[in-house]
Amino acid sequence: YILTQPPSVSVAPGQTARITCGANNIGSKSVYWYQRRPGQAPVLLIHHDSARPSGIPERFSGSNSGNTATVTISRVEAADEADYYCQVWDSNNDHPVFGGGTKVTVL
Amino acid sequence: QVQLVQSGGEVKKPGASVKISCKASGYSFSQYGLTWVRQAPGQGLEWMGWISGYNDNTNYAQSLQGRVTMTKDTSTDTAYMELRSLRSDDTAIYFCARSLLYYFDSWGQGTLITVSS
Numbered sequence: 001y002i003l004t005q006p007p008s009v010s011v012a013p014g015q016t017a018r019i020t021c022g023a024n025n026i027g028s029k030s031v032y033w034y035q036r037r038p039g040q041a042p043v044l045l046i047h048h049d050s051a052r053p054s055g056i057p058e059r060f061s062g063s064n065s066g067n068t069a070t071v072t073i074s075r076v077e078a079a080d081e082a083d084y085y086c087q088v089w090d091s092n093n094d095h096p097v098f099g100g101g102t103k104v105t106v107l
Numbered sequence: 108q109v110q111l112v113q114s115g116g117e118v119k120k121p122g123a124s125v126k127i128s129c130k131a132s133g134y135s136f137s138q139y140g141l142t143w144v145r146q147a148p149g150q151g152l153e154w155m156g157w158i159s160g161y162n163d164n165t166n167y168a169q170s171l172q173g174r175v176t177m178t179k180d181t182s183t184d185t186a187y188m189e190l191r192s193l194r195s196d197d198t199a200i201y202f203c204a205r206s207l208l209y210y211f212d213s214w215g216q217g218t219l220i221t222v223s224s
Contacts, residue, residue: 032210034152041202041214042144042152053212085152089209094166096142096209098152 001090003099010105017073019102021086024067029088031069033062036101037082045084046071073104081106109133109213111203116219119193126189127218129203136184137161140206143177143188145199153199157206158186193222 004022011017021031033046044053046062049069059074073080086099114128129141143155156167158177165177171190179186186203201218204211 030209034211041216042204042211043214044210044212047207047210047212087152087210095157095168096154096211098144098154101151 001088001092001097003086003088003097005084005086005099005102007100008103008105010107011073011076012107013076013078015076017076017080017104019071019073019084019086019104021069021071021099022067023088026067026069026088027065029064031062031064032087033071034085034087035080035082036085037079042085076104076106078106080104109205111205111213111215113201113203113215113218116221118221118223120224121194121222123193123222124189124191125193125220126187127201127203127220129186129188129215131184131186131205134205136179137181141177141179141186142204142206142211143201144204144211145201147196147199150199155188155201190220193220195222198222 009017030048034042035045036042045060049064050062061072063070083101083103085101087096090097110132112130119125137160139160140157142157145153156177158165167175174191176189198221203215205213
């Protein structure tokens with residue numbers, strides 16, 4: 001099961017960034033998103049398509065339908081510059097699968 | 108709060124083995140599995156495998172079968188990942204992460220393993 005993410009997204013501060021994760025019928029699976037800032041460990045950003053763990057700002061939101069899952073970052077800040085990874089559970093092979101990651105650059 | 112603290116980085120020669128530790132605190136160790144994920148330079152996240160917090164059940168990535176072993180010590184709430192027959196393409200940052208069935212809610216700080224002659 002392959003998850004496809006754009007390699008990079010550039011966005012100006014205060015604008016909205018959308019990061020997609022594409023796969024066949026991904027809407028039928030739960031999607032998880034992680035943020036990895038340079039030199040830091042990944043942080044769980046979104047679970048079960050759209051739920052935010054405590055401590056994650058409301059500026060981060062998720063959706064999932066059809067063949068595309070999306071994480072949206074509203075009012076982008078410099079601190080949002082990071083790599084973002086989507087992940088699903090491949091139930092056929094009983095292991096997680098990660099997307100290739102999207103580097104978000106804040107202009 | 109949940110904390111996973113990993114052992115420090117190491118430099119290894121090709122063919123050697125490495126064993127990384129991941130000490131957990133802030134939660135009941137036996138209630139959650141631990142997953143290992145690595146990231147090679149310029150690459151994405153790669154799942155390596157999982158060990159149950161409750162028993163010794165493991166599930167390894169097919170690409171690493173035969174070279175990786177995951178264990179734990181419940182007396183010290185510490186998990187271990189051993190990788191053998193190291194190659195240059197094993198150079199990566201290795202992470203442990205607490206498993207919530209299908210995803211990972213807390214991660215260790217990462218351990219850089221460099222394989223070089």
